[in-house]
Amino acid sequence: MENQAFLVLGATGRTGSRVAAGLRQRGMRVRARSRSTTPGFDWHDRTTWAPALDGVTAAYIVAPQQISMQRDDADQNKTSGFDPEPLVRFSLLAASSGVRHLVLLSGRTALSGSHFMLDLEEAVQNSGAEWTVLRPGSFAQNFVTDPFRQSIIAGTHQEFDTGGRAQDFIDIADIAEVAVRVLTTPGHEQAVYELSGPEALTGKEAAEIIGRTLGRPIEYSEFSADDWAEQARAQGLSDEAVDFTLSAVTSMRDGYFEPHDGVQKVLGREPRRFEDFVLEAAAAGAWGPVHPD
Numbered sequence: 001m002e003n004q005a006f007l008v009l010g011a012t013g014r015t016g017s018r019v020a021a022g023l024r025q026r027g028m029r030v031r032a033r034s035r036s037t038t039p040g041f042d043w044h045d046r047t048t049w050a051p052a053l054d055g056v057t058a059a060y061i062v063a064p065q066q067i068s069m070q071r072d073d074a075d076q077n078k079t080s081g082f083d084p085e086p087l088v089r090f091s092l093l094a095a096s097s098g099v100r101h102l103v104l105l106s107g108r109t110a111l112s113g114s115h116f117m118l119d120l121e122e123a124v125q126n127s128g129a130e131w132t133v134l135r136p137g138s139f140a141q142n143f144v145t146d147p148f149r150q151s152i153i154a155g156t157h158q159e160f161d162t163g164g165r166a167q168d169f170i171d172i173a174d175i176a177e178v179a180v181r182v183l184t185t186p187g188h189e190q191a192v193y194e195l196s197g198p199e200a201l202t203g204k205e206a207a208e209i210i211g212r213t214l215g216r217p218i219e220y221s222e223f224s225a226d227d228w229a230e231q232a233r234a235q236g237l238s239d240e241a242v243d244f245t246l247s248a249v250t251s252m253r254d255g256y257f258e259p260h261d262g263v264q265k266v267l268g269r270e271p272r273r274f275e276d277f278v279l280e281a282a283a284a285g286a287w288g289p290v291h292p293d
Contacts, residue, residue: 005029005055006183007099010062012036014141015105018176019060019183026184031056043086053094058101058183063087063120084119091127101130101189103182105175108137111194112251116244121192130189132182136175137168137196137257140277143210144286152210152218153288159203161222162252166200168259171272178266193262197271200258209275213282215291225249 006023010016011032020032033041033052041048043064053059064086091102102124110117110133117135124131142148151157175195182188201209204220211218229242251257263271282290 004057005031007031007033007052007056007059009033009041009052009060010105013062014139014172015175015179016060016062018173019179022176022180023183026180028184043090046089049090049093050097053097053099056094056097056099059094059099059103060179060183061087061090061102061104061124063104063106084123087120087123088126091124091129095128099129101132101183102127103132103134103179105179106133106135107248108135108194108196108256109248109251110135112247112254112256114247114251116247132188132190133192134175134178134182135192135194135262136170136172137194137260138170140169140171140197140274141281143206143278144281149287152207155216156219156221157203157207157210158221158223160225160228160249160252162203162249164202165252165255165257166202166205167252167257168196168200169206169274169277170195170197170263171274171277174263174267174271178263181266188266193266194260195262195271196258196260197274198259199273201274206274210278210282210287213275213278213290214287 006028008016008020008023008030011020012034016032016034020030023030031052033039033048035042039048039051041052094102104121104124106121107114107117110121121133124133143152148157174197178193178195182191182193203222207218207220225246229246232242232245233239263269281287
């Protein structure tokens with residue numbers, strides 16, 4: 001392990017920053033790259049790829065978001081830009097440059113057959129290097145990002161109507177710990193891990209846990225995915241971006257966001273509970289002050 005160097009892409013993001021820190025804590029050599037680092041890494045600038053890969057033996061990849069969010073009004077029928085090709089080319093370059101192991105952060109919708117995620121997975125699986133795919137469910141930390149954070153501060157929370165189906169919210173700290181373990185220990189090659197929290201919660205149940213912790217009620221409501229899609233298209237969101245979101249909602253409705261045992265398989269312990277995440281986030285002031293009484 002002393003001769004290995006690890007590339008972490010998306011190193012300033014939510015999982016990448018934790019993966020880089022976890023590797024460094026174990027004394028590993030880390031090359032952390034993102035669009036905002038110096039030197040940087042840009043999926044649309046191939047001149048940044050080879051320097052990032054030089055001397056690297058394993059890599060953690062947060063795949064590029066290739067979906068064009070805005071419709072091209074000059075050509076209403078134009079494909080809106082989902083393109084796995086940058087990852088295909090990067091993965092082949094990585095393998096030919098001596099990278100022996102690629103660890104890809106994918107997503108749970110791949111389990112339900114979403115081509116958005118499966119195309120990305122195939123890019124690393126066909127690279128010629130060893131590979132591991134991580135498929136987390138819904139991030140618990142989504143509740144502390146806008147607009148979730150602002151709505152909870154205001155005492156409300158709204159989500160897609162998923163037909164009463166629950167979600168297996170996972171703490172991103174667990175995702176990062178799994179990634180570090182997979183990168184630094186053998187036996188995970190050619191494996192796909194479905195990562196989740198220990199139990200599934202509905203949006204209403206999650207909001208109630210946050211409200212109880214804060215000592216104030218959170219008003220919960222749901223909205224129709226079809227109504228959202230109609231409004232989103234009217235506001236200029238590309239058809240492909242809408243389809244990407246709807247595929248996640250459909251996966252939830254079909255029960256693909258139930259708990260899985262990937263964390264247990266890799267780490268040999270139970271995942272962090274949603275209540276643990278909420279307690280930590282509330283103590284850090286993520287949703288404003290707790291109720292004084």
